Amino acid sequence: MYGVRLFVPGTAATTAQWQGSLARAGLTLDGRVLTADSLGFDALVEWVENDGSFGQAFGYGTMSPAEQHAVAGAGSALVLDLPVYLGAAAADVATLIAALGDAGALGVRLEQSKLGWPVEEWIRALQGDDPRMLYRCAVVVLQDRDGLRSCGMHAFGLPDAQVEASPLEANRLLGSLNVYQLAEDPVLVSGDSFTPDRETPRRRLERWPDDGYPSDSVCHNPFGVWRLGAEGGAADSRGDLRPVFVPALVAVLAAAEEKAGRALRRDEVERLTGEGSCMMMTHADAKSLERGRGYADLEPELAWAQWQVVRASRD
Incomplete structure (x- = not known):
């Protein structure tokens, strides 16, 4: 790897x-x-x-x-x-x-x-000690069907980001979030919110699998993409621990689908998600495990929808 x-x-x-x-x-x-x-x-x-x-x-x-x-x-x-x-x-x-x-x-x-x-x-x-300069050298912002998105953050072991906004505002938001990731390496999870400054309305973050490139493309980000929601999004509350699937849920679903020889139905995905073996970890430990593994797992609450994104990227 x-x-x-x-x-x-x-x-x-x-x-x-x-x-x-x-x-x-x-x-x-x-x-x-x-x-x-x-x-x-x-x-x-x-x-x-x-x-x-x-x-x-x-x-x-x-x-x-x-x-x-x-x-x-x-x-x-x-x-x-x-x-x-x-x-x-x-x-x-x-x-x-x-x-x-x-x-x-x-x-x-x-x-x-x-x-x-x-x-x-x-x-x-x-x-140098300027994360903005490193961001400029390593990460590009592209237009896609869902607004603007960054590409290249997986070279740092981090998710990319995408947002629907005017090009100027989208570039500002994506640059601020990604430079924040480079500079601080914060522990972010789906349900958190982000704003680049006090004057800008917060946007809720939700991490999804990368649907911009096929999974075998070097441009595909295995750590996923932060989707920035609409202006005014409130953060979810979160506890100190989170359940982490072991083995990863995405690996469990891939193995089950290969064994079945067909696409899994929604009820099958939901059953495997509900029956999956989990460990409780701090958010920081879960992030370290993910980076060492080399890819992000699915969000359990969004397993069916996110599994469809993963499947599409593999076709």
């Missing part, structure tokens, strides 16, 4: 050339594994031939024309899967990207959001 996937075009045209340039930068590429004494993790690597699309992959206004032209003429690229999240491992990822730059990298694209920047921009964002 990876937390971050990077697309790195460079001057090297072959795997052997990459190995040589990486070695001079203090990195060792042995088969498909990239290691370094200075890193707290190993990365899985895939070599990619330049098929003529590299320049277009960095064509979102994040590079100068000269930088984009250099990427278009890259010798080849490496795709790196890192078993970490950007927030917790920001220093190590910055060290890795700096070494890749020394090895001839012409840019780095975060595959979760498809945002690519020059090496120096990534280093500044990862080494």
Whole structure:
């Protein structure tokens, strides 16, 4: 399982050339594994031939024309899967990207959001203490059928967010909520409410599975999406503990559906939800379990509706 996937075009045209340039930068590429004494993790690597699309992959206004032209003429690229999240491992990822730059990298694209920047921009964002700068580098806001939504927060092990509002207000709300997640790593649950300031009406939060991308897409967020409700939404009361399905309810339903060889009926989903084995945990412990597992579970009260979203993303 990876937390971050990077697309790195460079001057090297072959795997052997990459190995040589990486070695001079203090990195060792042995088969498909990239290691370094200075890193707290190993990365899985895939070599990619330049098929003529590299320049277009960095064509979102994040590079100068000269930088984009250099990427278009890259010798080849490496795709790196890192078993970490950007927030917790920001220093190590910055060290890795700096070494890749020394090895001839012409840019780095975060595959979760498809945002690519020059090496120096990534280093500044990862080494700085400004979560807004890191958010700008790593997360994109897109228009979809239900308003605006962010994409890329799963690179931090966090949910994305979506809201129906004017583009200006939606960008402000999504940016505020997501930067708050990056800066504070708060323990949020469905039923909480959020506002970026005292003047803005609060909106109720509800977490849903990501319906923006198929589950096998690198852009799919396995931690789900915060749906911000209408203005004036009140928060639900919550206790100190919450029930956590063990195994995860979404895994139980998937196994039951595979065994049945057909889609589960609503009464079957509700029965399995009601009979599921749970542990009582603090909200913080439940969040830690989820992040370690690598995906969010369904909300029990919304199990039927959310299971339909999960099923649709797998079709």
